[in-house]
Amino acid sequence: MTEAKPVSGTNLQKISDRYSESERLLSEARRYLAAGVSSNARLVGKRPPLFITHAQGSALIDANGNRYIDYVIGLGPMILGHRAEAIETAILESLAIGQVFGGQSSLEAQLAARIVDLVPCAELVRFTNTGTEADLLAVRLARAFTGRPKIIKFEGHYHGWGDGLAVSIKPPFVQADLRNSVQTHPESLGMTPSSYEDVNVLPWNDLDAIDAYLNWQGQTVAGVIMEPVMCNNGVITPSPGYLEKVRELCTACGALLIFDEVITGFRLAPGGAQERLGVIPDLAIFGKALAAGVPMGCVAGRADVMDMLTQGVMHGGTYSGNVTGLSVGLATLEQTCTLGGQALKTLDSMGNQLIERLEESLKRHRIAGQVQGYGAHFGLLFAPRERRILNFQDLRLVDRSAGDEFVAKMLDVGVRITSRASYFLSTAHTSSNIQDTAEAADAILAEMARQK
CATH class of the missing domain: 3.40.640.10 (Type I PLP-dependent aspartate aminotransferase-like (Major domain))
Structure with a gap:
């Protein structure tokens, strides 16, 4: 499987066409599966739950043939990437x-x-x-x-x-x-x-x-x-x-x-x-x-x-x-x-590079946002940078609609993050993945800034 790369722009393919097979398979699954899924967490978000045909390393391919850089990685378990x-x-x-x-x-x-x-x-x-x-x-x-x-x-x-x-x-x-x-x-x-x-x-x-x-x-x-x-x-x-x-x-x-x-x-x-x-x-x-x-x-x-x-x-x-x-x-x-956890240190370092790029984009496009966590696992919160989010009640300050839009638009261009705009890194993610993800996020944040 070749490395996943984001597609340029979201107008190349209508959203309804991009996810048509996942929509069809979900409708069929509902005939036999309660809600069509085996975990309610998969129903969250502005896009339909993806039906995956295969995966390897940091890449996923869905039923429509769309290729994704995957930062969900099973909601965390796939620390070595898919099919290690x-x-x-x-x-x-x-x-x-x-x-x-x-x-x-x-x-x-x-x-x-x-x-x-x-x-x-x-x-x-x-x-x-x-x-x-x-x-x-x-x-x-x-x-x-x-x-x-x-x-x-x-x-x-x-x-x-x-x-x-x-x-x-x-x-x-x-x-x-x-x-x-x-x-x-x-x-x-x-x-x-x-x-x-x-x-x-x-x-x-x-x-x-x-x-x-x-x-x-x-x-x-x-x-x-x-x-x-x-x-x-x-x-x-x-x-x-x-x-x-x-x-x-x-x-x-x-x-x-x-x-x-x-x-x-x-x-x-x-x-x-x-x-x-x-x-x-x-x-x-x-x-x-x-x-x-x-x-x-x-x-x-x-x-x-x-x-x-x-x-x-x-x-x-x-x-x-x-x-x-x-x-x-x-x-x-x-x-x-082994080796003092060198593999974990490497993926953490790559994640920190992506955090830095995201923070730069938020600042450049004057979008209220803060990134919390560590390179191995972090989240993007659309909230004022001046006040750090400390607990659940502070999440009232987060613009959830902006977060939902960002997650959906990232998926549309081939970058899959969690429904709460968090990222899990794996040892299969590459420097090229980080570069492509940062560029995709920057373009989307720029678009969001223009639409304000």
């Missing part, structure tokens, strides 16, 4: 071993040992199939270990779609003076209040809020769970000193600090955000880049907490620790985390 040779080899070799034994494989201990070696908080590991499962297990472990009921989570942070944690992910905006009076907002119909009654929601990046709560109710809190970088809503980074202070507060009141590193793990550094940012939680949750596209998750953390799995905490999973997932996990970490 090392991953295909690991999958084929795993087929000669078997898949699910209902018993143990030595691969489990091998991959767990690698994770313990890389991740600062990891003393013991338990494998799951998904990040959602790992989140639910981490919360169960925290409650069992502490004997306390309450969990603190933060507005805008995503910890899977399970009833016990799927609250206040995208809640309504409230008045600024009510920020410390956060209401727990269920994200779905079908959730009963009893399923999340012991989950308390706070604004993130707000030390006063969590300090006040833990000083008031700290002895009832089992754990504080957060994305160490708020990846699922804008890729918002923690303020200087925030994670360190939350770590201190949790230690002081005996609550466990839980990092959801499903996105940041094995992406921001071999040891995840906790290595890069220098704050070590008690438990951490991993997925996505752990196994380069094969379903795999895990909880890793302190041995005394993880030992609760031998003292009455139930966790099961027919497919947990399946041979293919373990084989691919070992192959992925071999590619990304």
